[in-house]
Amino acid sequence: MKSVKQFLLNSGEFFGDIGQQKDIVLSSRIRLARNLANHKFPNWANDAERDNIAEVAKSKLNGLKQLNGGVFFKISSLKDYEKLALCEHYMISKDLSLSGSWVACSVDQALSVMINEEDHLRIQVLRGGMGLKALWKIIGTIDDDLDGGDFAFDEKIGYLTACPTNIGTGMRASVMMHLPGLVINKQIQYTIDALNKVGVTVRGTLGEGTEAFGNIFQVSNQHTLGLSEQDIIVKIEHVAKTVMEHEEVARDQIFKSSKAFILDKICRAHGILRSCYRVGGAESFELLSLMRLASERGILPISYRNGIDRYMLEIQKGHLMVFSDDAAISEVRDVMRAKILRKFFSDIDISID
């Protein structure tokens, strides 16, 4: 496997479901921040030192069985749209795309390891649905396998990281949640504020500093020290279940008390997706969010939900540019996006009593 295009063509197991609840939780992710002792952190290291760190990190990763057959991408060798596509695919962060060194990804796209992001190593595992406990088992083993006794660790304050917000476990456990009910009911800000008060962060689709396109929010732990990894997982799963219950109540209320309003929104969205000639990225996210909601209310066949999730990734700017040279132009991209969505929805009918 050589190119980002070939890598993305293999949609892998990202949509595989190791959890029980995929209605509202689209995916689960755990990432660990690890650093090599006796090396400056990436932000403070010069180019030669960063190259040296990257070589040490790569030699560790070359021996990692979970990456067997995987691919390494050197960030400085990638085109901007390839980096964007990897961001959209949750394989790398925006920070890595701006100043990082390498990323190693497993073929099934369930594991990625970023080199010289904010920390020397950012190890990430990702799966569809709710499944943090299962992911912890996987990433815990990977962490042990990469551990050559040379990680920066202190008995009293744990794994040492470039930013004190990650110190300790170095762990961020997150779930990606689709919350159109709370957004339509205007309860989302109240929910976010309440979660913030209990040490839970809510971010946009692509993490820190990003917008929540398509009513998708990333819910993750704020603290990494003072809790064990299991504590963090239990906390996030508990919070996610509570938010899911609120979301379900909100959906029931909307379909009960504002039935005409919501069905009209869904029908119009379906109409646009079937008939539009061009559509922007943000608008298509909103439309697909309504289709996802409709599939979970029996208005569209549920079997199409995975397709909707897949197109939420593949109609984004970076993906379109990877798959077509013409997509560099915004207008062309909008037409291309509309064509893909028209085709997908052409044989999907709405069922309303």
Added chain:
Amino acid sequence: MNCKCHFCGKPAAVHVTQVINDSMQNVYLCSNCAQKHGMFDPDSSHLSILKNISGALVSKMQAFSFSPILSCSKCGFSLADYKETGLVGCSACYLEMYDFMIKTIENLQKSTEYLGKVPSNMNYKSLNHNGKADLRESLEEALRVAIDEERYEDAARIRDRLRASFG
């Protein structure tokens, strides 16, 4: 000793150094003033003498005080850099600028107690604490060496860490 007594201006016979929060203060006293302020009282600690000194003299002393430790000796990263970027320079910065970092961590985290996984590789103790298997033992030795070498600022930092970790 060529310095003059801070109280009366006579030639100093006693030199007191006190380190508080990484800031070193030097006070010079003649033998009379030293006696007057309890320096030769067997029940009085040398370090408590500064409590008896008037406010006017405290401000005078501050002119003699050294700046706090502001940078990491391993990587050169400074507190000013941290305040600018929100990131530290290397893993040693946490130990080198321990007081500041632990206060920062207290503000950011649930607590400063690590409750996470024990690394599978047990070489950590030797890597992170200069070959000493026990953190306390390592810090106590570092404190002894710092005092022997009259590095009082370092000694104060290590002492604070010992207190924070072991009471």
